[in-house]
Amino acid sequence: PATEEIIGDIPAASSEDVIIAVEAARRAFFQDGGKNWSSATGAYRAKYLRAIAAKITEKKSDLARLESLDCGKPLEEAAWDIDDVAGCFDFFADVAEKLDSKRKLPVALPLETFKSHVVKEALGVVGLITPWNYPLLMATWKVAPALAAGCTAILKPSELASLTCLELAEVCREVGLPPGVLNILTGLGTEAGAPLVTHPHVEKIAFTGSSATGSKIMTAAAQLVKPVTLELGGKSPIVVFNDVDIDKAVEWVIFGCFWTNGQICSATSRLILHESIEAEFLKKLVQWCKNIKISDPLEEGCRLGPVVSSGQYEKVLKFISTAKEEGASILYGGVRPQ
16 A cells, blocks of 8 residues: 555455355364364364464564555554464463363253253354454454364455465464365455354354444344454544643654554544643654654554555545544644545
């Protein structure tokens, strides 16, 4: 997005590809009674998760650069994301090991003639649909726990930023993850995401993205009584009272507003100030904004890169236009930087 140069092509998956991926995931889940994955010990699965974490760390520089090129976030932030990716796989490796002692737990009943247990089993094939603002990290937040639990998964990343997720597939191949345990489909939501949601052998959908798309997924999944986990958009306020350290508060407002180029559901997109500190606070806020380095995200010191696409840029302009029509004053910016 920084230069609008083409850096590569990705496959455009179709409903037929979804069917193939589901079949592969089901084979991996059920083959030989699941002994190669779903019914294996958590310690067995943890071995693969730790190997993935180590390989991610090994490839950190390349992955961070690719992430920055693909979605526009500053390179330094992308590098921190890759650290978190490795940490997430390590964390869920620990979780997988702890599952071994919790797979079958007795339940106390008032009558000794009855025996009862809670048995925890992997759900099956799960569909994971992820956004473009944290392409690999958001994918990992879904993939790692799914694999730790013994599920097999189909990941559909955003078509706007899929490259590091495709690299994750290569990482899994390099560490010897059993075929079919993780399947990655790239493409449009209507052509790949929607068939994934409605496939009868996909047992659960986890989605992070817009509220509008989340609503459609919930409606479609409900027709099959399919469980969903949805993490959707937000409009998060930050409230600043008059007894704060103003300099520190301004710094945190800037962080919350512009981190990941401001493209986060939890971004501090609204600021509510106590009127007694309004003038001083806004003056310092504008000064901070003027000092933010806006540049190609690969440049050293970049603190604000481009939004992910021209479509997203047009949305931002529309929000600014609407705000002005409703009486807002532009304190700084409001146009494309030179």
